[in-house]
Structure formats: C-alpha cells, structure tokens
Amino acid sequence: MNVSRSFKVAIVGMLLLGLVVLGPSSASAGNMWFQQALFLAHIPLGGGLFFTTNYVFAANEGAASINVKCFNDSFQRIGPISGVNIAFNATGQVANHTPTTLGVASDPLFASGFGWCWASVIQSGLDFNTQINVGVTSDLTPGGILNSSSSIFVGVNAGLGETSANVSGVPFFTTSGGAAAFLILVNALTTTRTLTLSLFDANGNAQGPPLVRSLNGRALLALQIPNAFGVLTPPTSGSVRITMNAPNGQGYLGYFLQVYPNGRMLFTALGLDGDDTAQLPLAGAP
C-alpha cells in the first residue's frame, strides 16, 4: 500500500517536474530578442594593441536584417546616421563586426573610449543572438579577438535584450592582487534614470553611503569599483546592489569588467532582478 502510494506520488511528481522543465517558460534573461543593447569599446593601448569589441550576430530565428546604431558615452550618435544594416539570407547565418566595420572607429565623436550600440530587427521582428567578444588584441579584423593567438584579457558575453526598472547587482568584485573592476551602466532608452548604488563587503556589510547617479537618455556611465564610492578603506572584495527610482517599466542595463594581473578578464552582464525586467521595446529603437 505504502509502496504503491509512494510510487504514485513519484509519478505525479515527475509529471509535474516534466511540465515545469519542458513547458513553455519565459527565459529569465531574454537576450535572444529583436532589440538589443551591446557594450562597445575601442581604446588604443600602444604598441599596436587595442582593447576592443567584436560582435558576432547570429540569425537564430530566421533570415533577419539587423540595423546597428551606436552611441558614445556622451549620448551622441556615432557612425553612419542610418546605422549599419547587416542582412542575413538564411537562418543560422552569422556575421562578424568590429568598431571599424560599424563605422564608429573613424568617427571624430568616438576617437576612443566606451560606448554602446542598439541592434534592432525592425522589419520582421525576428529575434537574433549577439556574442560580444571583448579583449586586448592587435588583430582588428572581424573575429580578430578570438582568432589571434596574441589576444589577451578576452571576455565574452551576450547582447542584452532587457532592462531592469529597479534592482540589479554585481555579484562579486575584487581588487585583491591589484585586480581592477569596472561597472558599465547603460540607459538604452531616452528617459533619464536615477540609480542608487550600494557597496557591500563580502560579508554583506554596507560600506559608506549609497552613490546616486543620474543616467541621461542613451547614456553610458562607467565607474571603477569600489573607488567610485569614495570609501576611505574600501573592501578588497564584495558586491554592489543597484536600484532605480521607478517600480516598473523600462530601466537600465549594464556590464561588469574585472581584469586580473594574470591576463584574465571577466566580462559579465549585470544580474537583473526578474521581478523588474522588461524587454527592450521597438518603440525605443533610435
């Protein structure tokens, strides 16, 4: 009797589990989306080396045409005013792009530094994937960061298809051994946002007062962590919590860069609270 009951419970449990696992569910990070924000960097380091970004676009849903428009960190449009169109003829096709092919490396408004791009499929609404390769390389050809054996400090992440209207965070930073950490915040849309950043040590103790920063529309703000907080004796490791002054709707997104003296680099998207996220809307496309 007990065995039979346990068996039934197990079967029902498995069925429920199957429904949960196999059923349609929204991704917690909906980055395969028809509107995406992409981190952009192009900084000469000397000796022919650049800290730069490569994009790999993949037409994973169908043969789309992706339009890419970029901005510098002063919310100015850079590159061709109409953007660069990347046409795909088949599902699964990929295309590599660099700041040069996107026409931003030669733009006087973006000699070097940080920026971001809005990649958009407007006509068909087909979703696509973007792989962002970041690293130090002397090979500026498309795909050069990953193809060149001399590339160093290489990190990879995805284009971001959603924003947070409230909570997000950097799970972990460290300055141990001379490592350096940088937070990249992007307001991909046009409404100015006010963000509050709180610094914690690895034990969860708040460090100093929160940092309040205004983020203009289409703006990018980079902060060195934990230096930006101005704490007299900052923790050598910890986390950062970010909140915004709006309970719902669209907000901000971001990336986090952590470079280590041993040639390693972390390049990760900010963790956005799933309660506060919204997919980037077509209406927000520049």
Add this chain to the structure above:
Amino acid sequence: MTRERSFVRMATGPVIALLGLLVGAPAGSAADQGIFLDLTHALQNATEMSTRRSLSPTNPEVLTRKSTDFMLLGVVIAGETRLALVQLTSSAGGPELLSIGGSLEGYRLIDVEENQVTLEGQRGERMILRRQIGGGAGGEIALSGGTGRVETPQSTGPSEFDRPESIRAKEDRSLRRAERDAQQKVRDLAQRAASGQPGQPPSEPEQ
C-alpha cells in the same frame, strides 16, 4: 627559497598595480603585466572621462527650462546629411534650418536623431529638443533617394512606428508573459505559504 617566492608574490601584484612599476618577473609574465598596466590605466581613463561627462553641466535635465526657448519642428535625415528645423519661440521670424555644427542664438547643433536633436551652448551645456508629435507643430522631413517628402505630424503612441502585425503580436506576447510570470510567482509563493512547511518562513522580505 620559499621566502624569496613569497616576497616576489607579495611585491609583484599590489606594487605593480599601485605604483605602475614593472618589477622583475619572467619575460612572458612581464609582458602580460605591462599590458595589464596599460589596460588598467586605459580603462581608468575611460571611466574617469565617462564620470566627468556625467557630472558636468552638460546634463540636459538641468537645462530643460532653457529648452523651452527652442522648438524642434522637424529633422532632415538623408544619408550622412543631418539637419534640424528649429524655431526660436520668442522670435516672430521663421524657423532656422541648421546643419550639424550650425548655430542659433549661441547654441550649436551637435546631434540629430529621428525624434530629437541636441544643442550645445558656449560653455558646453547641452539641451535636448524633442520633436513635437501630435500637437500640430511637428513633422519629420525625410529625404529618400534625392527626393524629399514631408511627413505630417503623426499621432502619439506606438503606431508612429508603423509596426507590422508580427511585432505587435510579439510585444503583446511579451506583456502577457510578464504578467503570467508574476501571477505564477505569486501563486507559487501563496501555495508554499499555505502548505505551512515546518521551520520555514512563509516568505522572505524583499531586499
């Protein structure tokens, strides 16, 4: 031997990073350390520039009062050509057609987008003028293939983007998905609390 190794370990990372000095190390790692220093300094510079720009008086929000002195009537976007049709609200004269770099009342046009333009003052202060939509004053002049056409002001809302059905459906699905996720989460939490699992709090406070 161990003492030497620990001394090198202590000296390299922090000292290099803090003082920007290259100390003795094997050839390969010395090169990496040099690149690390260059990279760190470059990232710090880019970060400082970004922070300075965000804190400078170029914040357009600070200057929104001033922006009422100007009215953006339309924009021209044709290839690399970017023009803005701007009216001085206090002037009885007609609107001015400005190209990038052109000035009006001491403000220089520095950026033109489909729905907004940016003007920069003589001290670097900036203001964003948004195109008047739906109020009868706005309009976009879009040139295509050398032939100009003037688009009349369009109504507010998403329809201004003339979205295909597939995209509207996608956005509707996205909204429904978000609502469904939130409802499911509430149901799950309520179910969990109702089941009264011993030793477990019904719910955790939001951070």
